[in-house]
Amino acid sequence: VIWMTQSPSLLSASTGDRVTISCRMSQGISSYLAWYQQKPGKAPELLIYAASTLQSGVPSRFSGSGSGTDFTLTISCLQSEDFATYYCQQYYSFPWTFGQGTKVEIK
C-alpha cells in the first residue's frame, strides 16, 4: 500500500492569497497523481491529473507540480469559490489511495 501524507490539514487564507498544498508518498509514483476539489455535500471534482495537467474547464490559477514522492497543488490567487477541501490521489498501484485532505478556509 502506498501511504500518502497531505499537509497542511487545515489552511486559513484570504481571497487573493497564493496557497500551496503538499502531498508526499511513501514510495515513488512517477507522475501518477491527481488532485480533487470537494465542496460540502458535493462529490469531488477532478482538478489535475498526471501531477501537472489541468483538467478541461479548471481555471488556470490552479497548478500542480512534482514527481516521484513529492507533489504540490498551488492556487495562485485564491477566489471565494476555491474555499473547499482538496485531496491528492495516487493511481500508480492498487489500492488507489487518497491523501487525508486539506480544508482551505477563510481567514
Place this chain on the structure above:
Amino acid sequence: EVQLLESGGGLVQPGGSLRLSCAASGFTFSSYAMSWVRQAPGKGLEWVSAISGSGGSTYYADSVKGRFTISRDNSKNTLYLQMNSLRAEDTAVYYCAKVYPHCSGGSCWDYWGQGTLVTVSS
C-alpha cells in the same frame, strides 16, 4: 451530458446486506471502467472497488474484499455494488465514478455521482 445516479442506500443492521446501483447516461458505458469510492461522515475519501468496461476484471480494497461484489450490466448502463456482512465502519456516502482514460496506467475519475448514504447501525 454525463450523468451518474446512485440509489439503494439506507439503514441496515450490522451483518446485513444492501445492493447499490448507479445508472449511467451520456457516454458509452461499456467502454469505461468504473469505480466505487466512499466517504465516512466527516472523513476523507476511500477507494472501494473497480471494474473493467467488459466486467471481466474486478478489484477491491482489502477492507471490503470477500464481503463486497462489484458488477455491471452494460445492456442497462448500470453499475452495482453488492454489500454483504456489513459493519459499522462501512457507514459512508458511496459514490460511483467514471474512470478518466487520460489517467493511463491507473485510475482517476472525471465524473462522479451525487452519492448514496449507507448507514450500518442497530
